[in-house]
Amino acid sequence: MLPFLCALSALMSVPPAALSASPAATLQARYAAQAAREDRAYRGASSERGRRFFLAKHGSDWSCASCHTPDATATGKHAVTGRRLQPLAPSANPARFADAAKAEKWFRRNCRDVLDRECTAAEKVDVIAWLDGLHPGGAR
Incomplete structure (x- = not known):
């Protein structure tokens, strides 16, 4: 019963407008609600913070852009395996953030690789805010 109540509570914390929004906006709203619960000083998403976070080198001297390229509307390549990576920006890859x-699985894995820790909800919401505002051929 407790897992059901937790899931119901999480769903109720998502603003009604987000329920009909894009997958990225829905996920962004969920992480924003989580960030607000974790930090009373949280004041909302910042696409500029998301851009800086994505491009900055962290922990093991990697950045998100090390594999995904500085242009998140472009196809990337994993720095170690060479595997092709689909664009992160939903405008270039509509399936992004649909599940x-x-x-969450990829945030967990990639944040551990890049930061040597999991990303905070605030970091996730900022990165999604930035990615959701990008457009192929004219990144914002």
Whole structure:
């Protein structure tokens, strides 16, 4: 019963407008609600913070852009395996963020690789805010 109540509570914390919004906006709203619960000083998403976070080198001297390229509307390549990576920006890859569980899985894995820790909800919401505002051929 407790897992059901937790899931219901999480769903109720998502603003009604987000329920009909794009997958990225829905996920962004969920992480924003989580960030607000974790930090009373949280004041909302910042696409500029998301851009800086994505491009900055962290922990093991990697950045998100190390594999995904500085242009998140472009195809990337994993720095170690050479595997092709689909664009992160939803405008270039509409399937991006469509599956919340998959997005969380990749955030968890990639944040550990880049930061040597998991990303905070605030970091996730900022990165999604930046990615959701990008457009192929004219990144914002």
